[in-house]
Amino acid sequence: MSEKSSLVTNNRKIRIITQVLTEAIKLWLRTQLSQVSHLEVEIKASDRQLLSGSIPEVSIVANHAVYQGLHITEIQIQAENIRVNIGSILKGKPLTLLEIVPIMAQLIVEEEDLNLSLSSALLSTALNDVLVKLLPEYCSKSKPMSWQKITLEHHKLILAAIPTSDSESTSLNMCLGLQLLNGQELRLAPVEIYQNQQLLWESNSGTDFDLGTDVDIQELTLIPGKLVCCGQININP
Known part of the structure; x- marks a missing residue:
């Protein structure tokens, strides 16, 4: 040849x-x-x-x-x-x-798709975990929440929920500021939580969440109708 x-x-x-x-x-x-x-x-x-x-x-x-x-x-x-x-x-x-494969990713989630995700166990569980961390005493006395709607605004998100299997007309609304402290930590601040349109709890300091060592977030931006996230995540075999 x-x-x-x-x-x-x-x-x-x-x-x-x-x-x-x-x-x-x-x-x-x-x-x-x-x-x-x-x-x-x-x-x-x-x-x-x-x-x-x-x-x-x-x-x-x-x-x-x-x-x-x-x-x-x-x-x-x-x-x-x-x-x-x-x-x-x-x-x-x-x-x-x-x-293990480290990947760089740019993620865009529009508000419509984020609301479609509310039925997923991953998102609903994460939101319930946020609520438990913010209001542990309230959550211990109330039923689990059914998340109804997410609204994205500049640097903050607004969440609406109702208790599951609740015969009464009860609503819960959370307004959460979102800050990226570093690649592995998020801060939700300021926080305002309303029950039936009455202020239930508020905090300017909010609370921090550890995302774990497998992620390194470089950008997390909320604008009206859209979430943009850039960073690195490890994909394990």
Whole structure:
């Protein structure tokens, strides 16, 4: 075989491997998501890196994705130094991450999608945890909350809820300022909580929340109708 023919054959093999990897990543992502309207995956790697199962860089763009009931309007992901089970993938088996993958992500969630997420266990549980931390005595005496609506404004969010299985006409409204203290900590301040439009509790100092060591948030912005978040998160195998 001539040198030119050998080069063409190798290039064709690498293109096939790249295509197989791209489809494997898309399939893996779709197993994580219950819904996605648009999904793009771009792999940047040399021949040797692909054949060894090492991917220096992957770019992912997804629109209107749903993860465990959370509706995400748009997300852009940049991942580096990924190790995958290339041998098994080429045999038609699912993609498996071999090491922790740190990813950089930009996330946009519009108010409409955030309200669609209120039925998810992840968001409703998180909101109930916030309420318990802010008003532990109130929560110990009341029924769990059913969250009805979220409104996004400049640097703050307004939440409306009613107690579950409550025969009385009771409403709870929270107005929470949102501050990013550092990559792992959020502060909710100032806080105003109303029950049936009567002020129940307020605080200028608010309370802090630890997001854990697997995240490093660089930007968290609330503007009318939209939440924007940028940062790094570790994806564990």
